[in-house]
Amino acid sequence: MGANETTAEWYTRFAANEAHGRSAVYESWAHGVAGDPEVIAAIEQLPPQRRQPALLFAVTRLLGAPVGDYAGWRAFTLAHWSDVRREAFVRLTQTNEPLRCAALMPVLARIDGPIALLEVGASAGLCLYPDRYSYTYDGGEPVHPADGPSAVMLDCATNGVVPAPSRLPDIVWRAGTDLAPLDVNNDDDALWLETLIWPEQHDRLARLRAAVEIARADPPLLVAGDVTDALAGLAAQAPPDATLVVISSGVLVYVARPQRELFATAVGALDARWLSLEAAGLFSGIAAGIERATGITPPGLAGRFALALDGEPLAFVAPHGDRIDWFAPPLPGE
Ligand SMILES: C[S@@+](CC[C@H](N)C(=O)[O-])C[C@H]1O[C@@H](n2cnc3c(N)ncnc32)[C@H](O)[C@@H]1O
Known part of the structure; x- marks a missing residue:
């Protein structure tokens, strides 16, 4: 999260600079979050370092979020928020890339x-x-x-x-x-x-x-x-x-x-x-x-x-x- 950046701005930047061209699913989820005050309010219950888009999206997929449109992801994420919150606290970004x-x-x-x-x-x-x-x-x-x-x-x-x-x-x-x-x-x-x-x-x-x-x-x-x-x-x-x-x-x-x-x-x-x-x-x-x-x-x-x-x-x-x-x-x- 950049200095003075809101959560919505962070997710918008993630969509444009990181997900665009690499993952249409994450791009659409990030744009969806950026325009969704209810989901943003939930995410802001987490400490800043736990709000990273890629970490949050991975946690929700680990718990079974459907990999499809934003509406499906949103419904799952809000319905399982206490599990998402618990996992977001303990998981780290540990991407291991042999390349x-x-x-x-x-x-x-x-x-x-x-x-x-x-x-x-x-x-x-x-x-x-x-x-x-x-x-x-x-x-x-x-x-x-x-x-x-x-x-x-x-x-x-x-x-x-x-x-x-x-x-x-x-x-x-x-x-x-x-x-x-x-x-x-x-x-x-x-x-x-x-x-x-x-x-x-x-x-x-x-x-x-x-x-x-x-x-x-x-x-x-x-x-x-x-x-x-x-x-x-x-x-x-x-x-x-x-x-x-x-x-x-x-x-x-x-x-x-x-x-x-x-x-x-x-x-x-x-x-x-x-x-x-x-x-x-x-x-x-x-x-x-x-x-x-x-x-x-x-x-x-x-x-x-x-x-x-x-x-x-x-x-x-x-x-x-x-x-x-x-x-x-x-x-x-x-
Ligand atoms: C993005 S992964 C990179 C893993 C591996 N080096 C690679 O290139 O595929 C970063 C790793 O650093 C670990 N890590 C983060 N902060 C650390 C710290 N202060 N001391 C030791 N490991 C740390 C994380 O747990 C995670 O496994």
Whole structure:
């Protein structure tokens, strides 16, 4: 919710900027809410961070709201408001998108291995298996895991000198932290992961299900904790002869600025690389690096995501990882 923005304005902005072109159902629900004082009054019983359109819509779908026109959704939501309210208080936006590995991989594959991978804000940990997925960049020759093609194929479009990998890194240890880790072997958690995918996004749902199967065969070590609290303890468990790589993707926007700065300091104190795929304007150092490389100043970074290594920005990336626009000099080794 933007400063001074009403709930109706928030839902209208969500409809126009986020749902339009991605989900006609969510677009129509958001427009419907924006013009519906009774539903808005119900939503405003929730604390602001619990009023997020995508979170609320997912909660209602989890409870069985019909995925159709606004009238049906409205009737269900008001009739089940006490359940909606209860779930909206306990659920978090935990969308786990394995496609983000396609944006991380060109850099990950350039880091000297073997690699110990530690993800903060890992959700169910599906981004902890980059070596178990197959990749194509610009529709070129696929790159597969060492044991052959994966059921998860990740396609990524590129622009600039993206160092597309010729083979996948050797990942010898993987672990993650999350405020509320999801368990791929728990049916309720798996259903929540699926419900976080927007109604018409059938490709994403198929990819999620295939990635969940991969994770189920070898579940990740996930510990509950804030990005910073759990970091050092978990890092200490990584094998000392591997290169520790901490990844953060789509998580730090949920962390308040002081804690975010603490996290950056904590990760900098580790003997580790930090690979991030985050909103481009979150850190002043990354924003300054982008401005030096591209001339784009912070107001122009709204809605953009950046790939960065150790706080040095390398590329703009699509939020879900399906596009990389490289602006940094080539990585060493090219
Ligand atoms: C949008 S999901 C991204 C998941 C995963 N990184 C990915 O890219 O698919 C954000 C995750 O961060 C977690 N999270 C939010 N705030 C956090 C915090 N302060 N500390 C740890 N995890 C947090 C949420 O629970 C959620 O699972």
